[in-house]
Amino acid sequence: MDIEDLFQAIEKIDIGEVGVIVAFAVGLILIPVLLGFARLCGLYTCINECESHVFTLFGKVIGTMDKPGLRYPLVDLGFRSLLLPFFGNKYVVKTALRQHYMRNQMVNSEEGTPMGVGIWYEMRVSDPIAYLFTNANPEGSLQANVTSSTISTLSNLEMEKMLEDRHSLSRTVRQAVSPLSEKWGYKLGSVYIRKVAFTDRAMVENITEKVVKRLVQVTSAMKQDGENRVGLIKSETAFKVSQKMAEAAASRPEIVGQVLQEISNDDPEVLDAVLEVMEVDQLLASGASVDILPQLSNVLIQMGDANRSPTTHRSL
Numbered sequence: 467m468d469i470e471d472l473f474q475a476i477e478k479i480d481i482g483e484v485g486v487i488v489a490f491a492v493g494l495i496l497i498p499v500l501l502g503f504a505r506l507c508g509l510y511t512c513i514n515e516c517e518s519h520v521f522t523l524f525g526k527v528i529g530t531m532d533k534p535g536l537r538y539p540l541v542d543l544g545f546r547s548l549l550l551p552f553f554g555n556k557y558v559v560k561t562a563l564r565q566h567y568m569r570n571q572m573v574n575s576e577e578g579t580p581m582g583v584g585i586w587y588e589m590r591v592s593d594p595i596a597y598l599f600t601n602a603n604p605e606g607s608l609q610a611n612v613t614s615s616t617i618s619t620l621s622n623l624e625m626e627k628m629l630e631d632r633h634s635l636s637r638t639v640r641q642a643v644s645p646l647s648e649k650w651g652y653k654l655g656s657v658y659i660r661k662v663a664f665t666d667r668a669m670v671e672n673i674t675e676k677v678v679k680r681l682v683q684v685t686s687a688m689k690q691d692g693e694n695r696v697g698l699i700k701s702e703t704a705f706k707v708s709q710k711m712a713e714a715a716a717s718r719p720e721i722v723g724q725v726l727q728e729i730s731n732d733d734p735e736v737l738d739a740v741l742e743v744m745e746v747d748q749l750l751a752s753g754a755s756v757d758i759l760p761q762l763s764n765v766l767i768q769m770g771d772a773n774r775s776p777t778t779h780r781s782l
Contacts (some may be wrong), residue, residue: 577624
């Protein structure tokens, strides 16, 4: 490509297109620079959610802004905001809910047992000015306050109450900490004693052994009680069955007598035959030996001997 072709290509370029490209490039660079300069001069500021900005001028607080969005200090604070970049400061305070958990806070029970307590609590900043300037280390002071209140509340309590009444004890700790925390610019939320543990290993093993023995004792007592109840039920059932059987056996002669009475009224011969059959049945059931003698014999015969049971005689 020679010089003439280059000049011809330059002549073909539209001056208006070049102006648009140059303006776009300059705007792309210049606008962020101007916005940054305006922000540096304090003409505007961006506030995020759960955030508060505190402005001080010559060491004195002149105002706070906590509404999220694009804010203009010149509108909210007046012409004093123009001096902030040179003679003032801006503090950004997070007002979101914060959670903390402190482990193994040592307390002693009424029995003198060393216990480790875990404390969970939440807090949020309610007064950014007091949070910044009333206390040099508000979060550390809050932790120390919660710890001391917990120790003073739980110390010298019965071990059983310390292990079972954690909800009421948590409310007591919160009531003790809240008034002082509000003076420091933050509000204490929930406080909960999450864990109460033994720190002495030997004591843990001793308690475990006692619990195992107690469980064995309770299990044996429950088993014995069950066996006693089963035996009682069996004995009561046997008593009722024997009572019913005795009642049935006692009612049998009456029923048989009534039937025999009816038979004798209807036909005495049938009654005699029934009695004969019953007598024979009783003899067969008794297993006794029977000696039969002629009906017209006048001779008395000694039946049996000394080694034999008495015999039953029947005359024919």
